[in-house]
Amino acid sequence: MSSVRIRNLTLGYDRHPAVHHLDGTIEEGAMLAVVGPNGAGKSTLLKGLAGAISPLSGAIEIARADRHAVAYLPQAAEIDRSFPITVMELVAMGLWKRTGLFGGLSKADRAAVDHALAAVGLTGFERRPIGTLSGGQLQRMLFARLLVQDARLILLDEPFTAIDAKTCADLLDLVRRWNAEKRTVVAVLHDMETVRQAFPQSLLLARRSIAWGPTDEVLTPENLLAARRMTEAFDDHADICAAAA
């Protein structure tokens, strides 16, 4: 089971909390939107879930211990687009779990890559260098790699930002399909319309959790107002948090 338990979790940088004393559970097969103002700790929370940063205190317990069962799409993937590599090769990197350092691609693996490229509408782009893709096509390619990764827990950090409406709708369909396959999806989103339409569960974050539950109960005007009151700046002279001990 790949439910995620978050216990009194504090994540941050230089002792300043970006996510402060968060508690909760992400059930298996949940589709959770993480929303909140700038600097609310949304991306930090995803990095923590992906294991890219370690907690200042508290813990994240992912029932399925295999961290490769997590697929993570960062906000601005640090992809070097000038690197001479083809779309096919980059998507095939998603098979790392199976191929490891040396393993070759089997016929089934190639078929999986082709299938993923077809699912995101990039058939015919296999031999193209990644530097020739548009922004939307690049995002489609990264979704194809997520598909190939075949993970049970999928973390998406603002996957639809600066993407055209058609691509956005196509990719959202993919996310829905993942959910139908009982995969767990956690996505940081800004567009409240998308959240209300597609994500049954929401977490409203403003460093601490303002509300966590069914989306229509979370995204109320009062909650959104409370989230907006969060102060963005870190205070260098803030006292040590008493609850940290």
Add this chain to the structure above:
Amino acid sequence: MYDLLIGPFVEFEFMRRALVGTVALSLGGAPVGVFLMLRRMSLMGDAMAHAILPGAAMGYLLFGLALVPMTLGGIAAGFAVALTAGLVARFTALKEDASLAAFYLISLALGVIVISMRGSNVDLFRVLFGSVLALDDPTLLLLAGIATVTLVALAVLWRPLVLDCVDPGFLRSVSRAGAPAHLVFLALVVLNLVAGFHALGTLLAVGLMMLPAIAARFWARDVTALAATAVLIGVVSGYAGLMLSYNMSTPSGPSIVLVAGVIYLVSLVFGPRGGLVPTYWPARHREA
């Protein structure tokens, strides 16, 4: 024509040795240079070449111009600087270029002081510009050995190296191979620089590593083709440079590097992948 192109190599053993040496140097160094370039660490090779100096100088100070102590000293100093700089970059806020600049300056200053403690101008010249025409058996074996080790290691590390260049965040999310692969790669850089040091000297050691790699960027589209093209350019530069230096009595090391430089300049202008001519006078475009 025969006298010009082939004769010198048939006639003189030192020319054949030099040719074998530069081929070995290209086989190992050029692919390493390709990865240095793709990681935007082209200048790092140059910095590392200077970092080798104090180690080699220490060997020279203690044992004179001898292969083993100067090689071991160079490798030790290069490893120390590369690993320290790499570790500092991985585990502190400092980026690799900054930490490397700091460490190589320290070791360069040290190297100059050590050399000044003993040394004739002839020896200094040899340390700075190499001795590609005076490669003895042990040195040739060393160059060939380094080329072999490099090619085997690159074959093993190819996938993590490529992924670490193109999408380091993703590599971290799926594997812990990134950091060790990076460290082994730095070790390969040091080994190949030491090889370059013996043939081309401190100042030009990176010549057959970086110039072929950078020139290949204008011809090849994927990493494998890049590495192959770079090796080919390196071998051609080695041969043409030696021939040129024989016929025109120019210093051999600089001649080799200069030929590689000319190939780079030609590639820069005419190379089909982003060269000046194809970029600014494009061929007629297609329908779709």
